[in-house]
Amino acid sequence: MRWTSRVRFLFLAPAVVWVLLFTIFPLGYSLFIAFNKIDQTTQVERVKEPVLDEAGQPVLDSKGRPRTKNVVVRNTVTTTEFVGLTNFKRLFTDPQVHEAIKVTLVFVLIAVPIELCLGFLIALLFNRPLMGRSTLRAIMILPIFATPIAMGYSFFTIFYEEGGPLAFTGIPWLSNPNWALFSVALVDIWQWTPFCFLVFLAALQGVPDELLEAARIDGASGPDILFKVLLPLLQPTIIIVLLLRIAEAVKLFDIPFALTGGGPGTATQSFSFLAFRTGLRFFDLGYASAMAYGLLAVVMVVVLLFFRRLRQSYG
Amino acid sequence: MASKDVVEYASPARRIANVAVVVFLAVYLLWTILPIFVMFVSSLKDLLEAFRIPAVGDWSGIALFFDFEPTFKHYTNLFVNLNFGVYFFNSVAAALGSAVVSVTLGATCAYALSRTEFRGKKDLFFWIISTRMAPVVAVMVPLYAIFRSLELVGSLWGLILAYTTFNLPFAIWILKGFFDNVPFAIEEAQMVDGATRMQAFRSILPLVAPGIGAFLVLCVLFAWNDFLFASIIGSGGAKTLPVATKELVQPQNIQWGSIMAAGVVTTLPMMFLGLLIRRYLVTGLTMGAVRE
Numbered sequence: 001m002r003w004t005s006r007v008r009f010l011f012l013a014p015a016v017v018w019v020l021l022f023t024i025f026p027l028g029y030s031l032f033i034a035f036n037k038i039d040q041t042t043q044v045e046r047v048k049e050p051v052l053d054e055a056g057q058p059v060l061d062s063k064g065r066p067r068t069k070n071v072v073v074r075n076t077v078t079t080t081e082f083v084g085l086t087n088f089k090r091l092f093t094d095p096q097v098h099e100a101i102k103v104t105l106v107f108v109l110i111a112v113p114i115e116l117c118l119g120f121l122i123a124l125l126f127n128r129p130l131m132g133r134s135t136l137r138a139i140m141i142l143p144i145f146a147t148p149i150a151m152g153y154s155f156f157t158i159f160y161e162e163g164g165p166l167a168f169t170g171i172p173w174l175s176n177p178n179w180a181l182f183s184v185a186l187v188d189i190w191q192w193t194p195f196c197f198l199v200f201l202a203a204l205q206g207v208p209d210e211l212l213e214a215a216r217i218d219g220a221s222g223p224d225i226l227f228k229v230l231l232p233l234l235q236p237t238i239i240i241v242l243l244l245r246i247a248e249a250v251k252l253f254d255i256p257f258a259l260t261g262g263g264p265g266t267a268t269q270s271f272s273f274l275a276f277r278t279g280l281r282f283f284d285l286g287y288a289s290a291m292a293y294g295l296l297a298v299v300m301v302v303v304l305l306f307f308r309r310l311r312q313s314y315g
Numbered sequence: 316m317a318s319k320d321v322v323e324y325a326s327p328a329r330r331i332a333n334v335a336v337v338v339f340l341a342v343y344l345l346w347t348i349l350p351i352f353v354m355f356v357s358s359l360k361d362l363l364e365a366f367r368i369p370a371v372g373d374w375s376g377i378a379l380f381f382d383f384e385p386t387f388k389h390y391t392n393l394f395v396n397l398n399f400g401v402y403f404f405n406s407v408a409a410a411l412g413s414a415v416v417s418v419t420l421g422a423t424c425a426y427a428l429s430r431t432e433f434r435g436k437k438d439l440f441f442w443i444i445s446t447r448m449a450p451v452v453a454v455m456v457p458l459y460a461i462f463r464s465l466e467l468v469g470s471l472w473g474l475i476l477a478y479t480t481f482n483l484p485f486a487i488w489i490l491k492g493f494f495d496n497v498p499f500a501i502e503e504a505q506m507v508d509g510a511t512r513m514q515a516f517r518s519i520l521p522l523v524a525p526g527i528g529a530f531l532v533l534c535v536l537f538a539w540n541d542f543l544f545a546s547i548i549g550s551g552g553a554k555t556l557p558v559a560t561k562e563l564v565q566p567q568n569i570q571w572g573s574i575m576a577a578g579v580v581t582t583l584p585m586m587f588l589g590l591l592i593r594r595y596l597v598t599g600l601t602m603g604a605v606r607e
Binding site for chain 1: 336339340343344346347348349350351353354357420421423424426427428431439440441442443444445446448449450451452453454455456457458459460461476479480483484487512513516536539540542543547556557560561564571574575577578579581582585586588589590593596597600601602604605606
């Protein structure tokens, strides 16, 4: 059954045009903004306007001159000035950007490995007869669905240092810069370890029993089975999960927004957070766009690796 | 499994290991539930009761945490005084609207992609998948500018449009996987009998319907939990629950009871929906890279 080209076009076009319209166009526009310095200034002017009566005729004062009133006119003037690579150059010299990159990087390096290891460990423990396994599994995956902003506030009360449930530890969860970043990571670990667990469990259950049986009969010990059978077998899945987690984690925004507000100081101000603030709080649109492109470049590298991996597995 | 039982005799070391496993899992489950539980309980407490925590080591004092008169005043406050009914509706409309648009447009596109070969298909896929994974901040500024000039800022249509932008690529990608699993012979037979392409497409829809349904829920989930788009595009006229929750946090006199109640209202429906589609979760969350 051949497709007539018109029918195929009708099937493909709506979605493709939509995605094109709302990705390529904004990205192009964003690039344009990044090469410019955009200033929005409000000009206030006082203008004398003649006072009109109901019939539209000028009202005259006692001396017979038209009466005037002062009207304040506000004009928002947006000036666009081409500045070339200036915004991108700023990225390399701005200490705020360096700080935000460091924060994001440390966050990814703490959260992602812990999520993967913990998720794998729990998946291993779940991959055997266990009482009420499907119920426990359902409870385990609840955090995946939780709204990050709402959980951020819930964790805020948990980390509350004057009487929260974790106050007895004496740890300055949110007031110490280093601990605050760790607390942010902890929320992410809370939310996404279940995702790693879920995927690893699915992969583990796909490992044929005979294989493990054979390994055991050949005298393989527990660690042998783990390191020489399971890990190599699950390697593609592990890489997929790793890449997905990295791609998500570098975009960190919601959790610090709700939990710490980027603070104390800028200790939990992630790169996305900084770009958000620069663009939509301080309206330095050109610079924010340049930042966004920096982040986009990093994510695209991860996406490229992910895509390659996907094509290797599925052709 | 039977043979495994024979091999695993219970040595003392193994017994200790088993206990350790159970303890570890129990602690982890507790840690998983704690924030949800705290949110839920706090939403039913008066302000003073919420921060009454027993002293360290005072295990009998743990009852103090549960010793409160449950009050629904925070919930009534949300819905009666703070317009949360409207925000709830906004969240539902934006999430469901974008999910329906994404799945409808995505299904036809995915079907065509699944059944044809053409030059540049690989590039199209790469572009689609990168759109899904690209950071929101990358398009935030231009999207805001575009939406403002179209007067879509602060409107539900704007939000639906914005969410569709990230749900649609996802829909195309996942639904193509579903269609790939349907044998072509079914449509072929139909079309030999004189059905048009559209009729053939419709005839196989029931086969992928469960997947599409689950996927619809997943789209709702992503849109519902979003904060960034909602705060940029929806602020003003189309406040969704996460944004409304955030606005309860005022510099002075933070209403923790109401915030926690808002958290429950926001989170609970998604947990319920999420559990409904848990069979499709692995496929959905890994972009089809891992199948259960």
